[in-house]
Amino acid sequence: MAADETAGLVVIGGSHAGHQVAIAARGAGFEGPITVLSDERELPYQRPPLSKAYLMGKQPREALLFRPAGFYEDQGIDMRLGVAATTIDRAGHTVTCDNGTVLPYRKLVIATGTRVRPLTVPGAELGGVHYIRTLSDIDAIMAELDRVKSVVVIGGGFIGLEGAAALKTMGRDVAVVELADRLMARGVGKTVSGYFADHHREQGIDLRLSTGVESLAGENGHVTGVVLGGGEVLAADLVIVGIGVLPNQEIAAEAGIDCANGIIVDQFTQTNDPDILAVGDCAQFEGRFYDGPLRLESVQNATDQARTAGATVAGEKKPYDAAPWFWSDQFDLKLQMTGITAGYDKEIIRGDVAAGEFSVFYFKGDKWLGTDTVNQPSNHIASRRLLDAGYALTQAEAGDEGLALKELVKAARKAG
Template identity: 45%
Template sequence: MDNSVVIVGTGHAGVQAAASLREEGFEGPVILLGEELDLPYHKPPLSKTFIKDAEAKPQPLRGEVFYTGNAIDFRPGLRVERIDLAGRQLELAGAGALPFGKLILATGSRPRLLPLPGADLAGVLSLRSLGDARLIREISAGCEDVVILGGGFIGLEIAATLSAAGRKVTVVEAVDRLLGRVVAPAIGSHVRQRLEAMGVRVITGTTISHLEGENGHVTAAVTSSGERLPARMVIVGIGVVPNIELAAAAGIETGNGIRVDGQMRTSAPDVFAVGDAALYRHWLTGDDARLESVQNATDQAKLAAKTIVGHSGGYGAVPWFWSDIGDMKLQMVGLPTGGDSHVISGDPAENKFSIYHYAGDRLLAIESINKPADHMLGRKMIGAGFSPSREMVAAGTDALKPALAAFEQAQSATAVG
């Protein structure tokens, strides 16, 4: 019987799954398949240092010696065309079939396409891969005007980076505020103010009707109200779509992602899914969730490896995220879904504050700007199930730390008793 584990995808989830299998003592073959030719790399820096610095190099997730030293069979430049569950093998484009004992799908996600006239013009780009970042860096070096469609994390990170590099940047967001899907209005408003102060033009509540071009290259984005926004480069950041097609075609259960249970198993025996593409019932909210973050990818990959070697624990990682936008380090912990009130700690005028989200008296999430201590303590509090009073929050971390310690001591005493 084949005892190999084949991993499809070489992002954070795929590479961590390979590493964790070895850390957990798995001794069978580990094969890591990726479509890109580069050594697997960190994606967060692509929207920041990499695109503004012509000399910047990609940051490998692991050095080449990691793969050879741990007997991980890394195979770049391969695309999986089909999963044959009955035959327990993968059909590879131009490379025959590859059998597997167990399969981990770390297929990630891809940028949502822009359904507009002119979207196929040169200079209209999205950022998801190293190749995308190289192209953005190359074109931005020779252009003055950039239009970014979408006021989410990626779009705003790029906006801040290119503006700091001297480009005239306009952000166009269809809804009435930035980061509307992911953070509190106060955070979105603060981010907008800081971006505008550094010269970024932000237009909300507006859509683009079409893109104009000349000689096959984009020259402008035209808004629904008829305003013409000059642009030698248009970056599309309107969200992502999970890569579920391989799983769906094989008959594996999917929805807004590849559905998995608490141990990262899909509906198919010996097939797992982790990372951006995995859809699961979140322990914090009780609702279906598909989280797009390095933390989620890493923790799910670790759990899948544990499951494969025989551990039975479920997924209970505390979700946390971050984004660097100009001079703002935005950090989030927990999920604010279902919140009915919040408390602000710190001073937005100083560009240092946190928003604590509550449902009744239960702490759900904390969003921080340039308050790393709040974030780190928040990860501990939510992980422990501790909800501080609003008075404690107002008193700051000096009050929260001993309160958390006392809560954990009481919990430990109760468990022992």
């Protein structure tokens, strides 16, 4: 406990998780001062629309904000924009900021999120090479689009494919280069990967799988092409890099907080220091939906962990135990995922893959791990509810087209 009587809650990071912790703590009855430090100069905003609606000009800037400035003022939440935390003094219970300010804390929550994994090939520093992470990243891309005809996206994960779909819809020539032999390999199974690959090709995207990037070519300091591993050059007026992210855990590690692939927390989002918590993309935890440590990059995780952290800060222990879920919108396809399906050995398919309306249930042995749905939102919602209830879905039930999943949800609720 800090000696300073003015010490309250300090949140490092104005992310989805960061601002939600502040709101949740206040809602759970925390009465002390709350300060949120954000190294961005924007009020907390939604990131999922950046690579889709915002990039395409379909969502105005102000609509991205979670809350207006007045909301935080009314809640007594001090939003300090453009201010980054630099060091944590655990013994003194203080945080030092890059502007020289030293803030005392009673409880500290680290919600620093992730940063993009940089491309390290020759030419990566050329103008016209962009990443998709922040609002300013997208603004920089949009500022160049008038002169752009050809785009190469490096990375066939969710962010890269969402950007590729948006830019193709906007009339650009788009190629996607992916080192793995299938799309979204870390997140979905083979059937879904194959379907999305076919759909992107049908939309006119030049898709290169099992292909590496050797370098970027340029003229007068600006990118002009992407040199592939075999020597072929893809023309590019603009390059988008989406090859993953890294957790921002350095400030925690330097303070002696346990870290691995993220800041290690328990079911109440507490670190090895009970007065310091971590939430969101930067936090690593263990739970009932996956054997071993896990770090999730999702809106669901950010929201639910933040609520748990807010309760913990307010003195109420509510363990984080929600079924993970994710989504990705690409062209006219809504991909929704629930559960952690890595390591599956069997897929059970419902629906019509060719028609673009289907669900894939993943099993490891007899254990149901989770479900991916394409344009079948009702199956996604039912799968989430069944996972949350701990329902042991069988392969026979998954494959029975005549058995509505919502009926299983009703049964699971009665049993619970």
